[in-house]
Amino acid sequence: MNARVQAEAQALGQRGEPADHAVVGKSVKRRDLLDKVTGNAVYVGDLKLPGMLYGKTLRSHVAHARIVRIDASRALALPGVKAVLTHENVPRVLHYGSPHPRSVSCTKDQYILDTRVRYWGEGVAAVAAVSEEIAEQALELIEVEYEPLPAVFDTDAALEPGAPPIHDVGPGGNLVLPPVRVQRGDVARGFAEADLIVEGEYRTGRPTPAYMEPNVCVAQWDGNGKLTMWSSTQTAFMVRGILAEVLGLPLNQVRVLVDHMGGGFGAKQDLFQHEFLCALLARHTRKPVKMEFTRKETFLGGRSRHPCRIWLKQGFKRDGTITARQAKLVYDSGAYGSHGPGVTTVGTTSLTSLYRCENVDLEGLCVYTNNPIAGAYRGYGVVQAYWALDLQIDEAAERLGLDPAALKLKNAVREGDVAPSGHPLVGHGLEDCIRRGMAEVGWGAARPAKRPPNGPLRYGWGLGCEMHGSSAYPGIKEQGNAIVKMNEDGSATLLTGAAGLGTGAHTALAQIVAEELGLRFEDVSVMHGDTDVVPWDIGAFASHTTFMVGRAAQIAAQQVKAQMLERAARRLEAPVAELRVRDGVVTVAGDPQRSVTVREVMQPARGIPSAHIVGHGSYTPTKSYSFAAHFVEVAVDTETGQIEVLQVVPVHEFGKVIHPVAASGQIEGGIQQGIGHTLTEDYVVDPKTGRSLNASFVDYKMPLAMDMPPIRTIMLESAPDPGGPYGAKGIGEDPIIAIGPAIANAVHDAIGVRFRAFPITPEKVLQALAEVNP
């Protein structure tokens, strides 16, 4: 990929000092790089413990039914089978699917195994056996008798009065939470003042994160009744908490471990059914048990994005001012609530912003259906909302005879505007992104000149914009924690509870500690992924690891540095204020001859008996937003209906780039997923039976490396956050949001058709073209 990375640093850092960083802002070699490229990195799936058994889940082939009889006796009789769990022999504890107190409206709606199934593919029993093969054979011997219940597979049907209730808990009417309402100003007055009203309905598909590492865990109990659980999870401490609650254990009797992960993208924030089953199978058999999803199960038992239906109406003045915005968003949560409350709240409130509007009236619903479970997925409700918003702004521009980039720039949120969180925004991030991208692609008073048609090919340009919070505040109050220890040889160790999903976050954290302590990057190591050792962490999500845990690490390192410099001051006989430290050497300002290495400072010396220096940092962020504008050129083949993205110029503003290559990797990965969502990816369930139709990588089409267009990434540091480390904000979720509307707007520019639902497949393109030119 020819990504050209341009970190356009402001000359001044956040404290107004010259930004003269030794480690931060440099693409140091990632700590996990060699282990990963050589295959040495140990993932949970690589674990093999002595005497380990293999667990498998029996999954329902009906979408909604009561289990009237379940008989495991034939399975138990199979040689090699050590245990079978059904609803009859697991604890009946109602729990959250998402261990997230993200919204007060969350309802506990899941049992480990219930007497009822609510979607096709839900686990109804589990087996532990000496091999995976025997476990799979045993599944076929479990007899289940179902009494079918009426099922609903779309949100309209689920909302109808008299629709079959999917849960006995919650607010009723198949709602996951009471409707989310956001009202500001007066929309009736706003529409009355409008010269143009645009109204439309938008839909989004059901993409799944399709992380490379299927869900996997290993559970082991020791003789004292302590559970150790290795699990590929973004939220080790939440897994610990909910396992302890459901199993009735104190927290120090549950230890959750996770080293390397092959992605999570939000979905691995949930506590999954197999994690409970694995712990219980291990307890029953007194043996370690591993449960690893197949790719098919990763679809069935995993989490997708919430398919969403959005009705959106906006009023505009002739000059492009937005006078009113009214919307109703209906998110399909599938069979359980999971992250529905958080996704619906974040998605609905996101429509208050991006493009300024004083009069808004928004309603967000999250609805139970008998579809697969939707959960957290990168972009968290906002992908859906901004798909509708950005497409409609583009349409309004056309109808007003204005250039879409000019209209977006005119209405772009700016410094001091109220953000979706209710906080005033810091800096002109969005305007900067739009302006910088326009300059880059030559978008002046109008779009860049189109390439002339070439045979069946038509070309076009589009722009999509987004903003996203670098934390989940105020939905949840998060806290980042870090412990930094100095070692007696002058090296340092960072202890963090933040998971490493594969983003390079631990490298960024080590850079921050090295920068702050004046050490080389190589002198800082990171200990993570063990809930018995590292400080508590809320989990790696919401684009917040570098921003929030990075700030905590910075604070911890500052404490260590202060103690270390005090010792150095005694050795050098100079006041602390005059000391500088860089590359592991402490010097006296203006007198470089007087120096001592950090290693020497940390050696036991007369009067300083111990090398023990520890710092502890905690940081509770308020809301901070990152911004992006994606500029896209597409080619549409009018004969095949194929859309090809020819080039992408993503311009992102996120305060401070800690590691340019890792950050641009995040951006490219988000664009890859976004192209997939928009053009090819959709997890399809049969609308009559709820049966999963394409649970494999053969039928679920993601763009591959070969399919990716050239991406010219531009990273701006124009609106640093006063709370983030060196001004840094989040970049994890942002890159997936703006690419979809950018592509759809470019397709309209190419062939004059507005697609309001994704994925925009070749069939839909051909159908639309046939309607235009019958």
Ligand code: SMO
């Ligand atoms: S979808 Mo994110 O991991 O909050």
